[in-house]
Amino acid sequence: MDFSVVLQFLISGVNLGCIYAALGLGFFIVYGVTRVLNLAQGEFVMLGGMLTVSFYAMGISLLPSILLAMIITALAGAVLYRFIIYPARNSSGVTQALLTVGFAFAIEGIALLVWGWEYQSLPNFLDSPNIQFWGATIFGQTPWVVGSTFFMVIGLFLFFGRTIQGKALRACADERLGAKTVGISTERMALFSFILAAILGAVVGAVITPLTMTSYSIGFPLTIKGLLAAFVGGITRVEGVILGGIALGMVEAITAGLMPSGYYGVIALGILIIVFLCRPRGLLSARGKV
Amino acid sequence: MIRRTVILLMVTIFAIGGLISCAGPAPEASYKIGILVSQTGKFSGLGLQSLEGMGIIVDEVNENGGINGIPLELVVYDDKSSATEVARMAKKLIEVDKVHALVAGTVTALSHSLVSVANEAKVPLVMLSGTALFDDQLGAWCFRPMTYEKDYIDLLLDYLGSDQGIIKLAALLENSSYGEAGKVYLPKSVGDYNMTIVVTQHFDPAATDLTPQLTNIRKSDAQAIFIWGSSPAASFAVKQARIMGIAFPIVTTPSQSAPDRVKAFGEYYEMEPPLVSDDSKLAIWQQLPENDPDKAMCREFDQLVTKRYGHPATTWNGLGAQMMLFIEDGLKRAKVAPTNLEETRSKIRDAFETTKELNLFVGVYTMSPADHCGKVAAKDVLVTFKEDETVLLTR
Numbered sequence: 001m002d003f004s005v006v007l008q009f010l011i012s013g014v015n016l017g018c019i020y021a022a023l024g025l026g027f028f029i030v031y032g033v034t035r036v037l038n039l040a041q042g043e044f045v046m047l048g049g050m051l052t053v054s055f056y057a058m059g060i061s062l063l064p065s066i067l068l069a070m071i072i073t074a075l076a077g078a079v080l081y082r083f084i085i086y087p088a089r090n091s092s093g094v095t096q097a098l099l100t101v102g103f104a105f106a107i108e109g110i111a112l113l114v115w116g117w118e119y120q121s122l123p124n125f126l127d128s129p130n131i132q133f134w135g136a137t138i139f140g141q142t143p144w145v146v147g148s149t150f151f152m153v154i155g156l157f158l159f160f161g162r163t164i165q166g167k168a169l170r171a172c173a174d175e176r177l178g179a180k181t182v183g184i185s186t187e188r189m190a191l192f193s194f195i196l197a198a199i200l201g202a203v204v205g206a207v208i209t210p211l212t213m214t215s216y217s218i219g220f221p222l223t224i225k226g227l228l229a230a231f232v233g234g235i236t237r238v239e240g241v242i243l244g245g246i247a248l249g250m251v252e253a254i255t256a257g258l259m260p261s262g263y264y265g266v267i268a269l270g271i272l273i274i275v276f277l278c279r280p281r282g283l284l285s286a287r288g289k290v
Numbered sequence: 291m292i293r294r295t296v297i298l299l300m301v302t303i304f305a306i307g308g309l310i311s312c313a314g315p316a317p318e319a320s321y322k323i324g325i326l327v328s329q330t331g332k333f334s335g336l337g338l339q340s341l342e343g344m345g346i347i348v349d350e351v352n353e354n355g356g357i358n359g360i361p362l363e364l365v366v367y368d369d370k371s372s373a374t375e376v377a378r379m380a381k382k383l384i385e386v387d388k389v390h391a392l393v394a395g396t397v398t399a400l401s402h403s404l405v406s407v408a409n410e411a412k413v414p415l416v417m418l419s420g421t422a423l424f425d426d427q428l429g430a431w432c433f434r435p436m437t438y439e440k441d442y443i444d445l446l447l448d449y450l451g452s453d454q455g456i457i458k459l460a461a462l463l464e465n466s467s468y469g470e471a472g473k474v475y476l477p478k479s480v481g482d483y484n485m486t487i488v489v490t491q492h493f494d495p496a497a498t499d500l501t502p503q504l505t506n507i508r509k510s511d512a513q514a515i516f517i518w519g520s521s522p523a524a525s526f527a528v529k530q531a532r533i534m535g536i537a538f539p540i541v542t543t544p545s546q547s548a549p550d551r552v553k554a555f556g557e558y559y560e561m562e563p564p565l566v567s568d569d570s571k572l573a574i575w576q577q578l579p580e581n582d583p584d585k586a587m588c589r590e591f592d593q594l595v596t597k598r599y600g601h602p603a604t605t606w607n608g609l610g611a612q613m614m615l616f617i618e619d620g621l622k623r624a625k626v627a628p629t630n631l632e633e634t635r636s637k638i639r640d641a642f643e644t645t646k647e648l649n650l651f652v653g654v655y656t657m658s659p660a661d662h663c664g665k666v667a668a669k670d671v672l673v674t675f676k677e678d679e680t681v682l683l684t685r
Binding site for chain 1: 330331332334335338493494496497498499500501502503505506509522530533534535550553554
């Protein structure tokens with residue numbers, strides 16, 4: 001096989017993989033602290049993209065548009081936790097996950113009313129040009145996607161490792177009762193995790209819009225992909241989520257190039273089944289956990 | 291005395307009530323047409339446009355006194371762009387709403403989900419479907435006054451062969467029932483134009499990165515790409531092909547001239563050589579010569595759409611309107627009062643089957659028991675893109 005073909009598949013795989021990994025990080029943050037599967041994570045990505053497009057169209061420059069989108073999406077995350085998850089905090093995990101699905105449908109409906117059905121787009125950030133090298137093409141926005149995923153991961157490592165807030169979140173994730181005992185407010189940490197996941201989702205939404213466009217209906221398919229990435233890699237570790245995302249992105253790129261792309265779903269599900277049979281907690285399960 | 295009067299009064303009231311109930315239900319006041327369109331989900335863009343077109347025709351019909359004095363009533367459900375949902379809502383329309391006819395008004399894949407439902411329930415179904423692949427399976431109750439692939443494949447292949455000198459073609463096909471038609475018809479037709487398909491690639495309707503497929507195409511000795519699909523992924527393919535420096539002709543099946551696609555992808559559609567697509571005359575009616583027999587019809591419809599919705603008429607507005615015009619024509623000839631549900635459905639079906647020379651936006655139709663598509667004259671045109679507009683391709 002031609003080197004440029006292999007290179008293009010790799011670039012496509014890394015691009016898709018970073019998108020799925022970034023989506024998975026949102027699941028990781030919320031699940032780690034609250035043990036709730038937030039199935040509205042894709043809607044945060046949609047809101048981030050649509051809000052950024054709207055503010056940008058009003059004449060606000062790009063960075064302030066993204067910041068405003070992050071603030072509003074963070075509010076949505078806070079609303080989800082405070083008014084939907086918190087009142088149901090004593091319910092089962094399944095119930096809470098279903099409540100997030102209801103929230104996702106509500107957000108999608110509101111988005112349709114506000115923005116309509118049309119797809120929206122943004123120009124590449126800083127008009128980044130497309131790059132051609134060794135016969136392959138890197139879209140201008142791809143470095144932003146990869147770079148933002150990289151900085152999100154670094155940021156999370158520093159946050160969880162070096163800040164009091166981050167360590168408190170980790171404490172809640174590792175041992176909830178023990179965290180309460182030492183005076184950490186688990187409810188406040190849970191709220192913070194939803195807000196943080198929403199902010200990350202908004203950033204992902206803004207960054208991928210120049211590549212994939214956005215519309216009111218992109219949330220749910222993204223939720224599925226992010227969930228898959230998180231579970232394949234191991235939802236309780238950042239490294240696992242990244243690995244899962246990259247793996248799925250590579251699978252999608254390679255199957256699209258080598259066989260009818262309808263096989264992607266079969267292969268992805270096959271991988272999921274094999275991983276769960278061999279490693280029920282994902283490829284990289286959390287340290288110290290059985 | 292008083293007791294006898296009260297008893298007599300009660301008996302009288304019950305008797306009158308019994309007589310009234312024996313008179314049977316009040317006759318239906320309208321022809322009820324069940325509409326299944328995608329108002330949400332990935333096909334909502336097309337579904338909502340189709341619904342707009344239907345609404346315009348229904349309002350015009352009712353403002354002019356209905357059909358034989360009986361108004362048209364639409365019962366609309368959202369199929370959520372899901373084949374499962376479309377079948378479920380169709381059953382509701384048939385069994386609960388008791389509609390006289392059904393319309394599946396969005397895309398091929400969803401419409402074909404209803405063929406068995408309509409045939410089993412014996413309800414006439416008018417469907418929006420762009421493929422003739424399953425015409426022999428439409429049964430007695432389904433009608434498809436739409437397009438044949440042959441109408442636009444020939445136009446596009448003739449353009450590639452005669453105008454561009456293409457002999458080696460790449461096929462990029464959508465993974466859907468619409469794309470299935472491409473898998474069947476394209477290989478059958480290319481030989482007529484001295485072409486061969488040197489590489490075939492597929493894409494998911496929800497895909498946003500088609501670089502692997504385009505890389506395979508670029509590596510082959512293809513001289514042009516035929517993209518077969520109606521999803522936004524087909525538009526991504528055009529954009530990414532141009533970014534990757536693929537500079538040979540690209541042609542696509544209809545829907546690329548939808549306003550939201552031109553707005554989002556127009557810059558790439560216009561890159562040399564500009565994209566060429568099949569479309570209806572409605573998309574470019576202003577550019578038709580004055581003596582074109584369809585210009586007046588397109589103008590009138592476009593003015594109605596612009597007045598009501600504030601945007602020019604689109605092809606899917608036209609397809610939705612076309613289905614309503616087909617139904618209107620059938621109902622006028624059926625001359626059936628909508629009192630008995632089964633009888634009304636049956637007579638409407640019979641009327642649909644005897645449609646003759648009906649002039650609609652994308653063709654002229656004559657139905658028969660053997661042919662429930664019945665297109666006797668095609669009206670497809672080739673369009674290209676220039677300065678953010680869809681323009682008629684001059685050859």
